[in-house]
Amino acid sequence: MTAGRAAPQTGLRSNLVNYGDAEFALFLRKAFIKGAGYTDDVLDRPVIGIIDTASGFNPCHGNMAQLIQAVERGVMMAGGFPVSFPTISLHESFSHPTSMLLRNLMSMDTEEMLRALPVDAMVLIGGCDKTVPAQLMGAASAGRPAIQLVTGSMLTGSHRGRTVGACTDCRGFWGKYRAEEIDGEEITEVNGRLVGSVGTCSVAGTASTMASVAEALGMSLPGSAAPPAVTADRMRIAELTGRRAVGLAEEQLTINTILTPAAFENALRVLLAMGGSTNALVHLAAIAGRCGYFLDLDLFDRMSRKTPVLVDLKPAGHHYMEDLHQAGGIPRLLQEIRDLLNLDALTVTGRTLGEELDEAPAPFGQEVIRPREAPVYLAGSIAVLRGNLAPAGAIIKQAAASPELLEHRGRAVVFESAEDLAARIDDEDLDVEADDVLVLKNIGPVGAPGMPEGGYIPIPRKLARAGVKDMVRISDGRMSGTAAGSIVLHVSPEAAVGGPLQHVRTGDTIVLSVHRRLLHLDVSEEELTARAHDSKGHQRPRPTRGYAKLYVDEVTQAEEGCDFRFLQADTIVSGVPRSG
Ligand code: FES
Ligand code: MG
Numbered sequence: 001m002t003a004g005r006a007a008p009q010t011g012l013r014s015n016l017v018n019y020g021d022a023e024f025a026l027f028l029r030k031a032f033i034k035g036a037g038y039t040d041d042v043l044d045r046p047v048i049g050i051i052d053t054a055s056g057f058n059p060c061h062g063n064m065a066q067l068i069q070a071v072e073r074g075v076m077m078a079g080g081f082p083v084s085f086p087t088i089s090l091h092e093s094f095s096h097p098t099s100m101l102l103r104n105l106m107s108m109d110t111e112e113m114l115r116a117l118p119v120d121a122m123v124l125i126g127g128c129d130k131t132v133p134a135q136l137m138g139a140a141s142a143g144r145p146a147i148q149l150v151t152g153s154m155l156t157g158s159h160r161g162r163t164v165g166a167c168t169d170c171r172g173f174w175g176k177y178r179a180e181e182i183d184g185e186e187i188t189e190v191n192g193r194l195v196g197s198v199g200t201c202s203v204a205g206t207a208s209t210m211a212s213v214a215e216a217l218g219m220s221l222p223g224s225a226a227p228p229a230v231t232a233d234r235m236r237i238a239e240l241t242g243r244r245a246v247g248l249a250e251e252q253l254t255i256n257t258i259l260t261p262a263a264f265e266n267a268l269r270v271l272l273a274m275g276g277s278t279n280a281l282v283h284l285a286a287i288a289g290r291c292g293y294f295l296d297l298d299l300f301d302r303m304s305r306k307t308p309v310l311v312d313l314k315p316a317g318h319h320y321m322e323d324l325h326q327a328g329g330i331p332r333l334l335q336e337i338r339d340l341l342n343l344d345a346l347t348v349t350g351r352t353l354g355e356e357l358d359e360a361p362a363p364f365g366q367e368v369i370r371p372r373e374a375p376v377y378l379a380g381s382i383a384v385l386r387g388n389l390a391p392a393g394a395i396i397k398q399a400a401a402s403p404e405l406l407e408h409r410g411r412a413v414v415f416e417s418a419e420d421l422a423a424r425i426d427d428e429d430l431d432v433e434a435d436d437v438l439v440l441k442n443i444g445p446v447g448a449p450g451m452p453e454g455g456y457i458p459i460p461r462k463l464a465r466a467g468v469k470d471m472v473r474i475s476d477g478r479m480s481g482t483a484a485g486s487i488v489l490h491v492s493p494e495a496a497v498g499g500p501l502q503h504v505r506t507g508d509t510i511v512l513s514v515h516r517r518l519l520h521l522d523v524s525e526e527e528l529t530a531r532a533h534d535s536k537g538h539q540r541p542r543p544t545r546g547y548a549k550l551y552v553d554e555v556t557q558a559e560e561g562c563d564f565r566f567l568q569a570d571t572i573v574s575g576v577p578r579s580g
Contacts, residue, residue: 013118013119046121046246047119047120049083050083053087063199067238070239071245074239088109107135110137110139115142124146129481130283141567145252147248149220154228157194164190164193168483174187208276216330218353228322260345264288266341270337272304272382277482279453279479300384305380309381314482327366332360333369383396388521389510391499393558406512406513409522411433411508413437421457432460432463434468437512440477442496444477447495449496449548449552459471473486474501476501477489
């Protein structure tokens with residue numbers, strides 16, 4: 001039984017078959033698609049794959065079923081055939097030991113399914129921190145037409161008359177609880193208020209940042225980053241995304257024509273202008289690496305010095321993603337920094353960013369996206385540091401740091417690993433003062449492994465109780481985008497591969513000068529060489545089997561995005577940004 005319709009579009013990839021007898025292979029496919037209850041000419045239309053990343057362990061993707069329904073509706077309205085299929089899904093709180101360990105696995109799952117399945121274009125649906133980068137990495141390597149859809153942010157909650165949201169307020173309240181400013185009853189009460197609905201964290205954490213970055217890259221529809229997960233806006237965006245995916249298939253507009261250096265520059269610019277998560281830098285380095293571009297940290301720092309922070313979102317500011325949406329979302333921000341963007345960059349709409357911005361809604365009064373003359377932070381929200389402690393670089397989100405700690409000289413108090421930190425940080429006898437520098441080793445890509453978000457070292461309990469809110473903290477790990485403090489991250493090379501960080505000892509003096517972009521260990525070169533010699537043979541045990549072994553054998557350092565070497569593009573074409 002066949003339904004009457006237009007002739008098959010023979011140029012489509014979905015008409016290609018695997019091997020051997022082509023006619024027989026198609027015969028089999030048609031038999032199986034009919035077995036699924038379809039009439040056989042559905043395969044004559046553009047086949048749009050929809051990546052389903054629902055999981056009972058992923059409340060950030062809790063609206064997936066409705067999103068898929070809306071995408072399917074859009075695909076069918078445009079004459080395509082939608083087919084959803086699963087890949088693995090990652091949630092920040094339910095991925096042990098860290099979701100970052102599994103990001104590359106998800107990217108491989110995504111890439112290989114996109115290669116294997118007979119799809120002409122795909123809709124990537126992600127949301128929680130690592131999922132969007134994993135999907136963009138995989139799709140970039142697969143090189144097929146693709147469009148990103150995000151699940152959208154969660155709603156905020158209210159605690160005793162005050163708006164709260166995950167996870168800046170999770171950390172804020174937990175800090176107060178540790179400092180004994182609030183009691184057990186209140187911390188239990190606020191726990192039920194922090195996550196107001198399904199959807200991704202409601203502040204400028206990694207999920208919100210990557211949603212915005214995907215829009216700036218031109219990989220998702222204009223205005224699609226900010227609408228919350230449970231809104232009608234979000235569902236209409238899903239429908240429009242499905243419709244547009246059919247256009248992508250028909251035009252064979254591949255991802256590589258969108259992910260150009262110009263697009264990466266726009267994404268880095270938006271990351272800075274929104275005061276976004278430092279993690280996005282690692283993810284953008286990884287996505288760029290799949291396309292043949294490396295992240296030039298020094299040029300990024302120069303770009304940062306010229307980019308104001310305009311979006312007033314937590315953790316650096318006051319508002320939440322739902323407020324950003326009401327204020328006009330990313331298109332409004334892009335209009336405000338129009339002169340700093342590459343307007344000729346092509347987007348998934350088939351039009352340039354400039355053409356899209358020409359049609360963006362007219363600006364109206366609001367308080368979330370500031371005008372250029374009244375920025376939240378003048379410039380340099382993320383600074384790149386170098387020095388004998390971080391020869392390949394380190395970063396600090398100075399927009400979320402204490403201004404008085406940005407120039408600091410202090411005594412190092414060293415923790416050898418996350419376990420060592422957990423065992424001693426709250427010890428009443430720990431020899432530590434407020435102006436010391438807390439140093440945590442071995443939480444880098446190889447060290448932990450997976451570069452967990454352990455860089456947000458807690459203030460030792462006895463100091464927290466005495467009212468200390470912030471200290472200079474240094475590690476080779478990452479920090480959640482929802483966290484704030486004077487925290488130096490991504491120190492490279494990391495301790496576990498013999499970076500200088502490995503040789504810091506308690507009592508050493510460390511100099512941090514964000515003004516000079518310096519991270520310096522005040523120990524002579526001879527002494528450091530002697531310490532390096534002594535430490536040989538004291539390597540921490542590494543995983544010996546399975547994915548964890550593959551990970552530590554192949555993972556790159558933070559500045560290369562912690563991607564696997566064998567997944568990076570064969571040829572490096574150039575750096576991004578191309579100039580500061
Ligand atoms: Fe999923 Fe924060 S835990 S976005
Ligand atoms: Mg996060």
